[in-house]
């Protein structure tokens with residue numbers, strides 16, 4: 001029994017009897033029929049390994065957690081393709097897309113920038129043949145940042161294919177990459193944090209995004225600083241943020257609460273939670 005099933009079957013039963021069900025959090029009293037779409041721009045499934053727990057987390061388990069958080073669609077990237085073997089990992093996403101066509105938006109990725117033409121061909125096949133709608137997550141490191149030539153080639157391929165790219169990188173390297181490929185749409189994961197959890201790095205990210213209009217900020221973070229979403233909306237406008245969870249590495253309900261609980265207008269929450277991503281993906 002996993003953690004969620006345990007809670008549902010014990011204390012959660014009592015809680016659900018006392019509290020009215022709220023799935024959307026955007027306009028809680030409005031009811032399901034008026035809720036606008038919620039798209040998770042940053043989702044995975046698979047073997048966590050070096051990312052945390054030593055276990056294989058199925059897509060179905062991730063979907064159950066997404067259901068509990070009130071998420072309609074997941075931009076899904078395989079951990080296998082991201083960290084281990086791109087071809088089989090992207091194929092597995094394609095199989096899941098056919099199995100869950102209303103829930104999954106496929107994202108294709110490569111585990112390293114050093115596959116050259118083979119990697120670029122793999123991404124093109126995933127977009128044009130498998131029908132995926134985005135690239136990434138590109139898992140960069142301080143040693144292999146997003147502005148090195150091999151990653152720049154991937155960004156140029158994304159621009160040519162007219163799909164957004166989810167990038168795990170720092171604000172400074174993202175800025176240099178965005179300048180080199182001005183016609184690519186970069187979704188900068190974790191508000192530009194994620195390497196060593198530098199305190200306040202997200203402030204640098206917001207500042208960078210002001211002068212780089214092709215960079216959108218994806219909102220899931222390990223450290224949820226006070227006022228983070230409010231400041232991002234104030235400085236950039238809600239049109240530049242996209243909701244993501246990094247499920248199953250982070251908890252989707254907690255990541256969604258960052259948005260639903262922020263002191264910003266309902267319209268801004270709807271933009272961040274799904275409308276911006278729907279626009280970028282041309283849904």
Ligand SMILES: [Zn+2]
Nearest residue numbers: 042044137246
């Ligand atoms: Zn991720």
